[in-house]
Every structure is written in C-alpha cells, then in structure tokens.
Amino acid sequence: MEGSSLRAVGWARTLPLNSEVKTARDWARAHLEARGWATAAPQTVDAVLLAVSELVTNAHRHAHSSAQLVMICDDQCLHVSVHDKSGDLPVPREGDTESLGGRGMLLVDAVADTWEVHSCPHGKSVSACFRVPDATTPDGDAAGPSRH
Known part of the structure; x- marks a missing residue:
C-alpha cells in the first residue's frame, strides 16, 4: 500500500548442533521480557x-x-522462524503412546496462531506466528482475540 510502512524489530541467533535447547529458550525469553x-x-x-x-x-x-533462530516482531505478530539444512518438511503426526517424541509439530500447531514451512535451496524454514499482545486487562491477561 502506498504511503504505509511496517514497523518491525528483529533478533537472530545461531544455535550450533551441540548447543542446548535451553540456550534458545533463555535467549528468546530475554527478548520477550525486554518487550x-x-x-x-x-x-x-x-x-x-x-x-x-x-x-x-x-x-x-x-x-x-545447526538452527538459525530468528524472531521478528511487527505491529501484528511475533514471527518465530527456525532454519535448518534439511529439505525434509515437518508434518504434524499423532504421537505414538509408547514413544517419547514425535509430537513437536502438533504442539507448535496447538500453541501458535499460525505456522508454515518454506523450502529453500539450502534447507527449510519453519515459522510460527503469535499475535502481539496489544493491551492487558486488569488481571494481566492479554486482551483481544483469544488464542486456541
């Protein structure tokens, strides 16, 4: 649209294969707390x-x-994207009750407002979008559209 602009802020972090997932969570939490x-x-x-x-x-x-973690926050959403070097696309699947894993994309689907995957020449990026909390109610909960 002519004359309109998008304000956004973003952060990026590379997480080598030998890094702990806790490092990613702590990094993301620090940015969300700062906002x-x-x-x-x-x-x-x-x-x-x-x-x-x-x-x-x-x-x-x-x-x-390794995981390339990128978070971009605009006026509408926080976009959380992770790029890796595999071309294999994730598919939500029902987890086996005997298995400890296999439910990751089901969880992402349950907690994100939307998610999508994009193939690229050197792997893929999986992105999840979360609505930006624009106001709070007196009890501290985000106002606006409810989440899943």
Whole structure:
C-alpha cells in the first residue's frame, strides 16, 4: 500500500548442533521480557518458548543441523522462524503412546496462531506466528482475540 510502512524489530541467533535447547529458550525469553510480554502476556510467552524449544529440537534432532533462530516482531505478530539444512518438511503426526517424541509439530500447531514451512535451496524454514499482545486487562491477561 502506498504511503504505509511496517514497523518491525528483529533478533537472530545461531544455535550450533551441540548447543542446548535451553540456550534458545533463555535467549528468546530475554527478548520477550525486554518487550514487556512477561507481564502483559505470560501465556503467550510460554507458548512462544514451547514453540522455540520444539523447532530448535527438530532442527538438531531430525535435520542434524545447526538452527538459525530468528524472531521478528511487527505491529501484528511475533514471527518465530527456525532454519535448518534439511529439505525434509515437518508434518504434524499423532504421537505414538509408547514413544517419547514425535509430537513437536502438533504442539507448535496447538500453541501458535499460525505456522508454515518454506523450502529453500539450502534447507527449510519453519515459522510460527503469535499475535502481539496489544493491551492487558486488569488481571494481566492479554486482551483481544483469544488464542486456541
């Protein structure tokens, strides 16, 4: 649209294959706390951190790759993207009740407002979007559209 602009802020971090997922969560939490989300929307922070954990774990475990974690916040959404070097696309699947894993993308689907995957020449990026908390109610919960 002519005359309109988008304000956004972003952060990026490389997480080598030998790094712990906790490093990714702590890094993401620090940025969300700096934006005031820990107070304004703690449930959204929990959802973002769960998605970060699952996406970075998938990059490390299934792609056997470092994870490029990028968070971009605009006026509408926080976009959390993880790029890895595998071309294999994630598919949500029902977890086996006997298995400890296999539910990562189901969890991302449950906590994110939307998610998508993009193939690229050197792997893929999986992105999850979370609505930006625009106001809070007196009890501290984010106002606006409810999440899943």
